[in-house]
Amino acid sequence: MNAITTPNWVQICALDDIPPLGSRVLQRESGNVAIFRTADDSVFALLDRCPHKGGPLSQGIVHGAAVTCPLHSWNIDLASGEARATDVGCARRFAAKVEAGLVFVALH
Amino acid sequence: MSKPKLVVIGNGMAGIRTLEELLQLAPDQYDITVFGAEPHPNYNRILLSPVLAGEQAFDDIILNPLSWYADHGITLHLGKTVTQIDRRNRVVRAADGTEAAYDRLLLATGSSPFILPVPGKDLRGVISYRDIFDTETMIATAQLKQHAVVIGGGLLGLEAANGLKLRGMSVTVVHLGDWLLDKQLDIPAGKLLQASLEQRGLQFLLAHQTAEIAGNAAGEAVAVRFKNGTEIPADLVVMAVGIRPNQALAESAGLYCNRGIVVSDALQTFDPRIYAVGECVNHRGTAYGLVAPLFEMAKVCANHLAHLGIGQYKGSVLSTKLKVTGIDLFSAGDFMGCADSEDIVLSDPAGGVYKKLVIKDDQLVGACLYGDTTDGAWYFKLLKEGRKINDLRDHLMFGESSIGDAGTQGQNRAMAMQDSDEVCGCNGVCKGNIVKAIKDKGLFTVDDVKKHTKAASSCGSCTGLVEQILMNTLGSSFQETPKTKAVCGCTDHNHGDVRRVIREHHLLTHQAVYQFMEWRTPNGCATCRPAINYYLLSTWPKEAIDDPQSRFINERAHANIQKDGTFSVIPQMKGGVTNASELRRIADVADKYAIPMVKVTGGQRIDLLGVKKEDLVNVWADLGMQSGHAYGKSIRTVKTCVGSEFCRFGTQNSTQMGIDLETMLANMWSPHKVKLAVSGCPRNCAESGIKDVGIIAVDSGWELYVGGNGGIKTEVAQFLCKVKTAEEVKEYSGAFLQLYREEAYYLDRTVHYIARVGLDYIKARVVDDSANRKALHERLLFSLEGLRDPWAERIAGKQKHEFIPLKVLA
Numbered sequence: 001m002n003a004i005t006t007p008n009w010v011q012i013c014a015l016d017d018i019p020p021l022g023s024r025v026l027q028r029e030s031g032n033v034a035i036f037r038t039a040d041d042s043v044f045a046l047l048d049r050c051p052h053k054g055g056p057l058s059q060g061i062v063h064g065a066a067v068t069c070p071l072h073s074w075n076i077d078l079a080s081g082e083a084r085a086t087d088v089g090c091a092r093r094f095a096a097k098v099e100a101g102l103v104f105v106a107l108h
Numbered sequence: 109m110s111k112p113k114l115v116v117i118g119n120g121m122a123g124i125r126t127l128e129e130l131l132q133l134a135p136d137q138y139d140i141t142v143f144g145a146e147p148h149p150n151y152n153r154i155l156l157s158p159v160l161a162g163e164q165a166f167d168d169i170i171l172n173p174l175s176w177y178a179d180h181g182i183t184l185h186l187g188k189t190v191t192q193i194d195r196r197n198r199v200v201r202a203a204d205g206t207e208a209a210y211d212r213l214l215l216a217t218g219s220s221p222f223i224l225p226v227p228g229k230d231l232r233g234v235i236s237y238r239d240i241f242d243t244e245t246m247i248a249t250a251q252l253k254q255h256a257v258v259i260g261g262g263l264l265g266l267e268a269a270n271g272l273k274l275r276g277m278s279v280t281v282v283h284l285g286d287w288l289l290d291k292q293l294d295i296p297a298g299k300l301l302q303a304s305l306e307q308r309g310l311q312f313l314l315a316h317q318t319a320e321i322a323g324n325a326a327g328e329a330v331a332v333r334f335k336n337g338t339e340i341p342a343d344l345v346v347m348a349v350g351i352r353p354n355q356a357l358a359e360s361a362g363l364y365c366n367r368g369i370v371v372s373d374a375l376q377t378f379d380p381r382i383y384a385v386g387e388c389v390n391h392r393g394t395a396y397g398l399v400a401p402l403f404e405m406a407k408v409c410a411n412h413l414a415h416l417g418i419g420q421y422k423g424s425v426l427s428t429k430l431k432v433t434g435i436d437l438f439s440a441g442d443f444m445g446c447a448d449s450e451d452i453v454l455s456d457p458a459g460g461v462y463k464k465l466v467i468k469d470d471q472l473v474g475a476c477l478y479g480d481t482t483d484g485a486w487y488f489k490l491l492k493e494g495r496k497i498n499d500l501r502d503h504l505m506f507g508e509s510s511i512g513d514a515g516t517q518g519q520n521r522a523m524a525m526q527d528s529d530e531v532c533g534c535n536g537v538c539k540g541n542i543v544k545a546i547k548d549k550g551l552f553t554v555d556d557v558k559k560h561t562k563a564a565s566s567c568g569s570c571t572g573l574v575e576q577i578l579m580n581t582l583g584s585s586f587q588e589t590p591k592t593k594a595v596c597g598c599t600d601h602n603h604g605d606v607r608r609v610i611r612e613h614h615l616l617t618h619q620a621v622y623q624f625m626e627w628r629t630p631n632g633c634a635t636c637r638p639a640i641n642y643y644l645l646s647t648w649p650k651e652a653i654d655d656p657q658s659r660f661i662n663e664r665a666h667a668n669i670q671k672d673g674t675f676s677v678i679p680q681m682k683g684g685v686t687n688a689s690e691l692r693r694i695a696d697v698a699d700k701y702a703i704p705m706v707k708v709t710g711g712q713r714i715d716l717l718g719v720k721k722e723d724l725v726n727v728w729a730d731l732g733m734q735s736g737h738a739y740g741k742s743i744r745t746v747k748t749c750v751g752s753e754f755c756r757f758g759t760q761n762s763t764q765m766g767i768d769l770e771t772m773l774a775n776m777w778s779p780h781k782v783k784l785a786v787s788g789c790p791r792n793c794a795e796s797g798i799k800d801v802g803i804i805a806v807d808s809g810w811e812l813y814v815g816g817n818g819g820i821k822t823e824v825a826q827f828l829c830k831v832k833t834a835e836e837v838k839e840y841s842g843a844f845l846q847l848y849r850e851e852a853y854y855l856d857r858t859v860h861y862i863a864r865v866g867l868d869y870i871k872a873r874v875v876d877d878s879a880n881r882k883a884l885h886e887r888l889l890f891s892l893e894g895l896r897d898p899w900a901e902r903i904a905g906k907q908k909h910e911f912i913p914l915k916v917l918a
Contacts, residue, residue, distance in 0.1 A: 013914050021631060021657040026914040035914070039631050056673040059661040061634040068634030070661045070669050072566075075634075086559050107916070 007095055007106035015041060015101050023067070025058040026105070033094060034058030035105060036078050038065055044078035045096040045105045051076075051089025111139045112211035114413065115200055117190045117357070119144025121153055122386025122402040123216030124172055129410030131180055137414060140182045141208045143200070146239060147187040149174050154399050156243050160271030166240055171550060183208075193361035195379060212381055212413060215358055215369060219351035219387035219397065224259065228321030233329035234345045237268045246346065250275035253343035257281075257332045259318055261288040263430055265348035269310055272344070280311040280340055282318060282332065284349075292428045292439045296455060297462050297478040304435060304460065313340070321345055353388045353395050368395040373420045375409040385409045392423055400424060403552065411600060416626070418600055427488045436477075436523075438484035441491045442466055443474035452505050465504060470496050472504070482523055483507035485579050486572070496866065508572070522576035531573050534566035539577060546581045554578060555593075567820050596635035598627050603639065603853035610643050616652045617644070632658075639854035642741065645777060646849050649891035656907060662739035664910060666898045667724055670717065675724060677716040679733035680774075683748040683766035683786075684712025690733060697730045711745035711783070713738070725911050728899040734774075735899040741855070743776040744783045747795065751788030751805065760805035762788035765834055769803075772838055773845070775895035776888075779852040779861070782845065797825050800848075800858040801841045806830075810837045814844055814870065815862040823859045826867050829875045843874045843884035850887075 018024050018037040025048055026033040032048035034057045042065070048058045055071030065078045075084040081093035095106035116123045119142050127140065148170075155169040177184040188202040199209050221236030223229050233249070235242050250256070250272055258269040261283030273279045287298030302312055317335040321342070324330050333339040353368035364370050364378045368390025375383050385405040387397055396402065401424035411419035427440035445451055449468040456462070459479070465487065466474035471494050475487040486508040490497060497504060525531070527540030545551060545560045554575050558565040564574045594600050606625065615621050621640050622632065632640065637658035644652035656664050667675035679694070694714055698706050704718035713736055719727055737743055746769045749755065751762030766786040776782070785794040786803045796802025798818035802825045804811045809832040816825025831840055847870065852861035862870060874881050902911070
């Protein structure tokens, strides 16, 4: 068996479709994905479920490289998906990149 | 380039606390070196009494183990006493020749016990009570000797006496004053304390002045003699008659000292490179000997060491607790009273309870409690805030629970609670969890407890209880949450500072605020951004531009997020009045979008629950109604009764009044939600008594009430004034709300705002000063003018991306 997998990059939208310090939600059968844009135009993608009580992270306020869940204000690190101290939990993360003004996410 | 060097002289609670604060603010700013005269890492000196009493071991009270210093790259010289500060070359030297150069120097040399200058003071067996060495000496002596004499009936002396008694010695406390703790208690409380300590087997000699300590041929103490000629046997003499700041080192370096090293409000000595904190300093003429002020100083000093330069230490109001298990006493402020103060006293000598409250100019200025101290924290808070207490006076003595209501009654029961009792109902945190976290993690403030346990971090109604538990667990090391606390972790500035700077410097954007006020984060956080957004918009209407990304999702989506990520939609129904056509459209929308629940709200409107976000704009379009703003820090609704149009008791047309007010206030953003009500007669069917602005019609006009709240803690609205005409109702209500919009801190309801500024201030600005009232009302109308219904704007296409999900193209 060949265990090597190349990322399955999928083009999602233009960078300008996401407001700076904002996010869009990508609807999928297997669970929505939240795609975030920071002030420096980096993009990040996380499963749209807070590890705490499943809140939609895509609806939270983005600050620095973190998002605050709208339900109970957990702070989730966008790069790692980990909850910031002193909360413990992790949202599944997907690789994301911007190329030529277009946003790509590696959906597995 | 190498980092600047910070040298700390003194490895005790004040110095190390300052370093901890500094490391949080600026972790890599300095190369840090610490000198400590004692051979131990930093330990909690205030817990020496429990060690002496055998309730804790020394290892339990270590605050910073050696690994802490290593982890932070701090060079630690233990057991080395600094003997010289060479200010010209900026070097300190220890007795053994160790040298360290500094760019900034922090003196935290603490204090020394005062030793009575009597013959025999140098005999073996005569000690003071200051450090772990003294404590160990007492523990060792107690195993061999019989008679202990403690000179000094203050806090430290009594704690030492109690510990020695528990260690099996026969103990006599000698005190110069006429009653015990004469600095902390009045006479009746002091006598009760004495009785209770006598029951534990302690003996007392009051109004006795020590003349001499007699020794034997071997140079050991054997007896204490008094000025009145009597004497008692003494194998161990503990002097606990006060402390003196350790200033000799600073003095020899030429720093100005006067009963302590004299420092400014920035904790700076007369040499700007040298700071000083703790018991060694004299700040505005006071040298403190308790731990709470040290922590406050540490915070300010760290702020300056980190070059933030904004902290100010303005002195501390002190409260006292005695760390003797089973004895509860509390005192604060001017508990003795003076000629023009009044006392309220509750005295139950048989039950061992005594309480005295001292009131001056309608404010609580002092409190002395013995036996039942559950309300100590509350009295201390009233005292520090300087709040007018005329409205509480009847109930003041009976404590906070007597004035509280649903949801807050538990506040004074922290002591009586079992470990398994729930403290925080939102997050399910029990008392035991909190106490354990305080002890295990060394927490000192309510904020620490919030972070580590989640208690009091949701609705906040148990904050008082958490504060009580902290106070009971920590004793005198308890540190009250500062009243003017920072907006969030991004800054040290408080809400008042931010509002003022935005106004005075005409700041119009978030970035301008972050830059001007030196925010630590590039674009704030979920706590400060919504606050700044509101301050910008309310201070500079029509100039500052709304930033949707700085709004909570509800205000971005103009609907209320539910726990499953769907939204609720509440259309506007002014005054609670609707008609058949609206109801038909609501019914059709509920069918068309398969809305799972339709509910009548408490604000006389209809709530459609479970709407998918992508359906919101279509739902609004089909409803053909305006936003009810049921999701925002904004005007919500004006509740009304039917009034004189139909009701046989109605005196005025309250329904129309409600509709007019709701029309006037449409689309108004505010620091927190704003609810109004208009009742047509004093039967008050619209519940005007618990609204931000409540209006009650009477035959001769309208009565206006403000600051009511039916939420977490029910608050009855206070009478503002009575007016004659409907136009006046609008002008007065509008002026009050504009004052609130301009001055309140974000997330303060009107009740909190009024509690901060006082109802008298509101009356002066809104009722008495008619020119100011008109100006306020005009500013309100100006800032509301031209605002469009947010639903209509979005139906027309604004912020489209918010409502359309992305899809993967197959």
